[in-house]
Amino acid sequence: MQLVSTLTCPACGFAATETMPTDACQFFYDCKGCGIRLKPKAGDCCVFCSYGSVPCPPVQEAGRCCDR
Numbered sequence: 886m887q888l889v890s891t892l893t894c895p896a897c898g899f900a901a902t903e904t905m906p907t908d909a910c911q912f913f914y915d916c917k918g919c920g921i922r923l924k925p926k927a928g929d930c931c932v933f934c935s936y937g938s939v940p941c942p943p944v945q946e947a948g949r950c951c952d953r
Contacts, residue, residue: 886945890937896921905933907942 888907892914893900899918905911910931914923926935933941 886942887939888942890933890939890941892923892932892936893938894918894921894923895936903933905937905939905941910941910943 888905891900891902894916897919901917914932923932929935931941
């Protein structure tokens, strides 16, 4: 299982490598480039599944997250 993912901001293209939480979904992330608050896209459980290079740990492990 990979615990590190690179989030890429859709507004400015800034990329930041972050460690994902293993026990919760991360619903918000503030871009370190432009400051915009990222939220999951419709149908995704967290910002890592929407904007990350690697999906969150529950999706990696079970193919789903947060009882979806």
